[in-house]
Amino acid sequence: MLDKKVTELLNQQINKEFYSAYFYLDIANYYESMNLDGFANWFKIQAQEERDHAMLMYQYLHNNNAKVTLDAVSKPEKVFSDKVSPLKATLEHEIFVTSLINSIYSAAFEKKDFRTMQFLDWFVKEQGEEEKSAMDLIAKMRVLGDGANSLYQLNSELGARTYNPPSLAL
Numbered sequence: 001m002l003d004k005k006v007t008e009l010l011n012q013q014i015n016k017e018f019y020s021a022y023f024y025l026d027i028a029n030y031y032e033s034m035n036l037d038g039f040a041n042w043f044k045i046q047a048q049e050e051r052d053h054a055m056l057m058y059q060y061l062h063n064n065n066a067k068v069t070l071d072a073v074s075k076p077e078k079v080f081s082d083k084v085s086p087l088k089a090t091l092e093h094e095i096f097v098t099s100l101i102n103s104i105y106s107a108a109f110e111k112k113d114f115r116t117m118q119f120l121d122w123f124v125k126e127q128g129e130e131e132k133s134a135m136d137l138i139a140k141m142r143v144l145g146d147g148a149n150s151l152y153q154l155n156s157e158l159g160a161r162t163y164n165p166p167s168l169a170l
């Protein structure tokens, strides 16, 4: 039986992960409208990964006989002024998500809920990777600039990203 508080936080996190998926889909939508299909591809895959995160939490709760409640997903409200601002918003968002994962981890730690801590270990590592990939994108854009040639180059690179489902066994 999972602790009430830990269950509640995981339940809320399902919603946040679906929001993340929606947030990244909105960024893909922005790049799509700029005819940057490679950038859009990268963010559509990011959205798929966020949905996976939500589903892992959903399944973990069900596997532990906990009740799952699905809430409304908020509307992504960010308006992007230039091509680099979605990348900065991505880093900002991932730092926020890391803090949420850490809070759930802290609650599990407090309750000596080693099972949930072990489940969350994957997410702790994943957050490190997600922050790094956002920082890498910003750095590349900074180095290459946002002129036509560099955008073309970066767009081709991001267009090559492929979706890999998470390798986390529940």
Ligand code: FEO
Pocket: 017, 020, 049, 050, 053, 094, 097, 127, 130
């Ligand atoms: Fe589900 Fe991007 O963290």
